Amino acid sequence: MSAGRKSGVAVAFAALVLLSACEPPPPQFEQFSAKEIYDRAEYELAQDNAEEAANYFGEVERLYPYSEWAKRALIMQAYALHVDRKYEESRASAQRFIDFYPADKDAAYAQYLLALSYYDQIDDVGRDQGVTFQALQALRLVIERYPDSEYARSAILKFDLAFDHLAGKEMEIGRYYLKKEHYTAAANRFRTVVEDFQTTSQTPEALYRLIECYLSLGLRDEAQTAGAILGYNFQGTDWYQDAYTLLTGEGLALEPAGGSWLVNVYRQAIKGEWL
Numbered sequence: 001m002s003a004g005r006k007s008g009v010a011v012a013f014a015a016l017v018l019l020s021a022c023e024p025p026p027p028q029f030e031q032f033s034a035k036e037i038y039d040r041a042e043y044e045l046a047q048d049n050a051e052e053a054a055n056y057f058g059e060v061e062r063l064y065p066y067s068e069w070a071k072r073a074l075i076m077q078a079y080a081l082h083v084d085r086k087y088e089e090s091r092a093s094a095q096r097f098i099d100f101y102p103a104d105k106d107a108a109y110a111q112y113l114l115a116l117s118y119y120d121q122i123d124d125v126g127r128d129q130g131v132t133f134q135a136l137q138a139l140r141l142v143i144e145r146y147p148d149s150e151y152a153r154s155a156i157l158k159f160d161l162a163f164d165h166l167a168g169k170e171m172e173i174g175r176y177y178l179k180k181e182h183y184t185a186a187a188n189r190f191r192t193v194v195e196d197f198q199t200t201s202q203t204p205e206a207l208y209r210l211i212e213c214y215l216s217l218g219l220r221d222e223a224q225t226a227g228a229i230l231g232y233n234f235q236g237t238d239w240y241q242d243a244y245t246l247l248t249g250e251g252l253a254l255e256p257a258g259g260s261w262l263v264n265v266y267r268q269a270i271k272g273e274w275l
Contacts, residue, residue, distance in 0.1 A: 034060050034069035041073065045080055054080035054089075071097075075106050078113050087117040108146035112155060115139045119158050122165060129169050135162050160199075167197035167206075174209060187213040194229075194265065204230060204239040210262075211243050215250065221258030223247065225266055228255045232269050 041056030057080060060073035078093035094114040098107055115138035121131045139162065142155035174189030190213065193206035207230045214223035227247045230240045231254045247254055256266045 030063060034064040034067050034073075037063070038069050038073055038076075041076065041080070045076075045083075050080045050084035051086075054084060054086075071101060071104070074100070075110055075113075078110060082113055082117060082120075085120075087121055090114075091117045108142070108149035108151050111138070111142050111145060112149075112151040115142050115155060115158070119162060122162060129166055132162050132165055132169075136166075163197065164200040164202065167193050167200040167202035170197070171202050171206060171209075174206070178209060178213065181216070183213045183216045187217070191261070195261075204234040204237045207234070208239040208243050211246060215246070219260075220250070220252060222260045222262055223250075224252050224254065225256045225258065225260060225262040227252070229262065229266050229269060230254070232266070 037056055037060050041053045041060065044050075044056060045053035054077050057073040057077035060067075061070045061077070064070050074093060074097045078090050078097060081087075081090035081093060091114050094110040094117070097104075097110040098114070101107060115135060118131055118135035118138050122135060123131070136159060139155045139159040142149075143152055143159065146152055170189050170193050174186045174193070177183075177186035177189065187210060190206040190209045193200070193202050194210070197203065197206075207226045210226040211223045211230075214220070214226065224247065227243045230237075230243050234240050244254060256263050
């Protein structure tokens with residue numbers, strides 16, 4: 001190689017190293033192989049420069065779209081964008097990988113990254129929960145499509161946490177209504193938790209709050225039945241102890257009574273079909 005040629009390559013490599021994430025890649029990029037650009041992207045990622053890494057991974061796909069390196073770069077770009085908290089862009093890259101390489105061994109990881117892009121955006125309980133529903137849907141896809149993958153177990157755990165998060169939203173609204181003495185509105189929220197979010201950690205409190213609501217409304221049979229369910233499923237909790245004190249203080253037993261919706265729930269619990 002001539003001295004002039006060597007000098008030109010050196011200048012090009014220097015430009016690659018000094019590339020700013022805020023600027024488009026220079027023309028010298030095309031003088032490097034897919035592996036060289038990919039290695040540079042991994043270096044930036046290791047240096048916690050996720051934004052620059054994502055740009056480099058994108059260049060691999062742009063310049064070498066049909067290569068094995070492009071496939072590897074695409075999934076890594078999705079990861080780098082997620083690290084950089086650019087969740088929408090991360091989803092787009094992950095979805096593109098799934099569309100292009102549905103049978104690839106990394107398709108499960110791409111689907112998991114897509115689900116994480118929603119899950120990691122779940123806000124505090126008091127805010128809109130639309131993203132929580134999207135996270136649940138995406139996590140379910142991981143569980144159903146890739147049940148034997150290393151990501152399925154993590155997806156199940158996160159699904160349960162997101163599900164509990166939704167139940168927490170119902171509980172927060174129910175407590176607000178209860179505090180304002182809007183007992184019927186509060187009871188409707190707690191009923192939703194008992195019927196639709198039975199497997200969450202919110203259920204014992206929901207049953208206790210139902211007792212409070214029903215006693216305030218004079219619905220003693222319903223209060224007793226809620227107490228019976230607490231006793232059958234959650235006897236070791238503080239919520240059961242509080243319910244026992246509250247109901248026995250009113251001269252009521254913790255046993256099913258009447259014919260409300262709670263009686264059906266109690267029967268399902270006895271048969272082992274509930275929880």
